[in-house]
Amino acid sequence: MTDKKKILYIGGHGKVGLLTAPKLVEAGHEVHSLIRNPEQKADIEKLGATPVVADITEQSAEQWAELFADYDAVVWGAGNGGRGGADLTWAVDRDGALATLDAMEKLEQEGKKLPSYLMISYVGSQEATTDPADEKWYAYVESKKEVDNRLVKADYPHLILKPAMLTEERAQGLELIEDKMLQESMTSSRELVADVIVEALGRDSLPESPIAFVDGKDPVSSIK
Template sequence: MTDTANRNVLIIGGHGKVAQLATPRLVSAGHDVTSLIRSPEQVPDIEALGSTPQVRDLTALRVEDWVELMRDMDVVIWSAGNGGRDGSSATYAIDRDGALALIDALTQLGEDAPRLLMVSYLGSLEHGVSPEDPFFPYADAKETVDRRLLDSDLDYLILAPSRLTMEPAGGIEVGDNARSAEDSSTTSRELVAMVLTEMAGRDSLPQEKILPFVDADGGADAAQRGVEKL
């Protein structure tokens, strides 16, 4: 169950769908939330959610920039992602290089480093995506980042949801981090937001460093009870 300590939380990719669902939950839990966004036009949306906007181009941030951004933070949530929409160069710049720079900064901060909650996807470590597939740059980037985290001594958790939907959260089922080509499982973005809020408030994270989870039967109450038992 979530602990009661209020924390300073930085959300990377604060205007994304998952982030916009997580932000009001984090604020309601008593956390002080800052959202890193890419455009001044997104500022009103972020302020309406109760978060403090920070307009920066994450692809231009150097390790030392990340260090300054995270110095007073207790929790950092990585929910940014290009996902191949703007081509492979943009995908690698955001999903791989940006995330690796952030990890380098966390390493530099040492014992003062905040907790990292990394939103990845189910099966990232053994994705099996062909290099000819348009999805490959994203899959390759996420695998690189996740493996880098697994080789680190940072305080982190990799969230591995399945195909994301905008359906309301139901129950939650935790499995292993593998997904076949025939897998039709889904994960509600609202459920991801619930897991992020739960893990942001805990004193300690689960021992397993990757949390693969998908939708299950049940309503919002069932989902909340399941999340609290993680």
């Protein structure tokens, strides 16, 4: 296991973010959770994390780069997922995420300190398709596809996590699977996703990307 890291979790008030922060803190890391709503600060502080207030849809690549330079690792755990409509989904899941990748490339080109980058996605994201008539879900699927297909080409340290349908079940372990199309029978508990994040960021270097997984019996330490 590596030494303590300073970690920025983007989307800190999401369900996975709220599960992940205290686990990272317990593992000895310094955690900063990025949220949009300042009224959520107290929730973040209760977890032992430090709130960072910013609107993903308004952050420029330059602003992200300035922020990222202060961290050892960045986790993208944000996502509108169609809930606020197609326009907001494009703004968050595509444009917001792409701005963070622009920031990583900017830091890399300028020879500045570069954090490792962890993206939470889903099984089959790079090939998934859906009916354009379902505008909200189409926006999510196409956004994740574009972002992930760009990230896999990055030279900087990165990892794409690909769980299946997320549930509220307790984590029992995982099973690593092939990164093929998502099926309704596949599930991954949100707590398991949090455990995988903690395991990955606790290592000296990130595991090989991507990691596709569902609920299973193997410990997260079995990840190669």
